[in-house]
Ligand code: HEM
């Protein structure tokens with residue numbers, strides 16, 4: 001990911017080497033190390049997690065949530081998701097070092113150092129949880145704590161390394177931000193929140209497996225039993241289609257149970273069919289797996305945005 005001018009070469013098992021892009025020379029150390037820490041916090045995932053949390057808030061409010069609750073909840077979500085991501089990077093440093101895909105992340109960890117990364121992780125988690133437990137309903141803090149443990153411990157240390165289906169229960173922490181946002185507004189969990197949680201749960205396996213198809217040798221080398229590395233591309237593709245197909249009725253349920261408008265239903269149907277079409281084009285007609293992965297991200301952002309626009313527009 002990203003090339004560097006004088007990147008170092010790192011030998012990986014089997015003699016393969018990967019060019020690890022050198023991060024910008026530590027100009028004074030501070031800014032470059034801060035940039036490297038930002039890379040380690042998986043900003044893309046955290047940003048999308050914040051979007052999912054906001055969608056949960058809008059769903060609970062059936063419109064625009066209170067600005068104070070929105071600000072506190074989103075800051076806490078970014079801090080805790082970013083802190084959990086930093087913890088994940090520390091816990092996976094050994095296997096990550098064997099993955100060519102993670103060259104930039106490995107270089108960033110070398111630049112920041114494990115000690116600083118651990119302090120940053122602890123600080124972000126502590127601050128985020130303090131915001132949750134002092135300024136938001138108790139359930140919001142408890143759900144956040146559950147997401148941290150489920151992601152940084154249960155998924156990272158156990159599920160991901162034990163089962164090719166780890167991403168299925170591993171989707172629980174990834175889907176909890178929807179309920180974290182929902183509970184911050186409603187103080188409880190409603191059936192509509194559970195519907196959106198289910199959509200997130202069904203979306204994550206195809207999101208991960210499309211990427212894992214592209215990097216299946218990398219995962220094999222790192223000793224991580226990703227589905228394509230264990231069961232092959234054909235079986236994985238079938239599983240991706242099963243989940244992508246299930247996403248269509250799951251997303252339409254938000255309309256069927258009266259949460260979103262029929263206009264949203266039309267958009268959700270089009271998005272679901274477009275994602276299925278992209279899976280066919282990039283997994284069956286061609287083998288452009290990263291394009292299918294990108295399509296999964298586009299689908300998620302578009303669907304969450306459609307929910308937000310539908311409800312905020314209606315509540316306006
Ligand atoms: C079982 C759950 C999940 C797994 C296994 C998973 C796996 C991954 C992996 C391996 C990457 C590539 C990261 C990299 O190469 O640096 C990635 C990227 C991404 N994921 Fe996920 N993910 C999961 C859940 C989520 C969730 C819940 C969201 C958002 C709601 C999300 C949003 C993203 C985004 C936006 C990217 C692209 C930006 C980036 O590379 O940082 N993922 N995911």
Ligand SMILES: CC(C)=CCC/C(C)=C/CC/C(C)=C/COP(=O)(O)OP(=O)(O)O
Nearest residue numbers: 049080081084088144147148151170173174
């Ligand atoms: C509030 C809170 C803590 C929410 C958690 C939200 C969150 C960060 C979900 C991500 C889930 C996930 C399995 C990501 C991929 O990790 P990976 O280790 O499989 O990715 P990698 O291979 O790139 O390291």
